[in-house]
Amino acid sequence: MRTSETGLFPALEAAFKAASGPMDCHQLYELPSVRDSAASANRVSDYLGNMWRKGLLTRLPAPREGNSRSRWIYEWKGHKGPSLYGSDYTPKVLADRPTLLITEDGQDMTLETEHLIIIIRQKFKPPQ
Numbered sequence: 001m002r003t004s005e006t007g008l009f010p011a012l013e014a015a016f017k018a019a020s021g022p023m024d025c026h027q028l029y030e031l032p033s034v035r036d037s038a039a040s041a042n043r044v045s046d047y048l049g050n051m052w053r054k055g056l057l058t059r060l061p062a063p064r065e066g067n068s069r070s071r072w073i074y075e076w077k078g079h080k081g082p083s084l085y086g087s088d089y090t091p092k093v094l095a096d097r098p099t100l101l102i103t104e105d106g107q108d109m110t111l112e113t114e115h116l117i118i119i120i121r122q123k124f125k126p127p128q
Helices: 008-018 027-028 032-037 041-053
Strands: 056-059 073-078 091-097 100-104 106-111 117-121
Touching: 008 032, 008 041, 027 032, 027 041, 027 100, 041 056, 041 073
Parallel strands: none
Antiparallel strands: 056 073, 091 100, 100 106, 106 117
């Protein structure tokens, strides 16, 4: 990963800091500053994965909308953008310890530690 002042990393950092919410690799690749520095959306995705592993980004499952095939959306760590849920949504906290937070929202159960998020989802059962 290059860290020069004209490479892809600074372009991604600036895009995230100016964003109003989480973005996927295709949304980032559509930005002119990112497109000038990246050969493809796959390259942007590789950088996002590396930045997430280094702890610079927060990664969340991407909502399934439209024809997007993105699995993840990212935002700059500590960025306070708009909520992903409605204002009346509050996940039920099942356990809150200094090193572990367990919440559920009716469909998913989320286990969060400092460096790991595990989302447990029930498999779809066809009606009988």
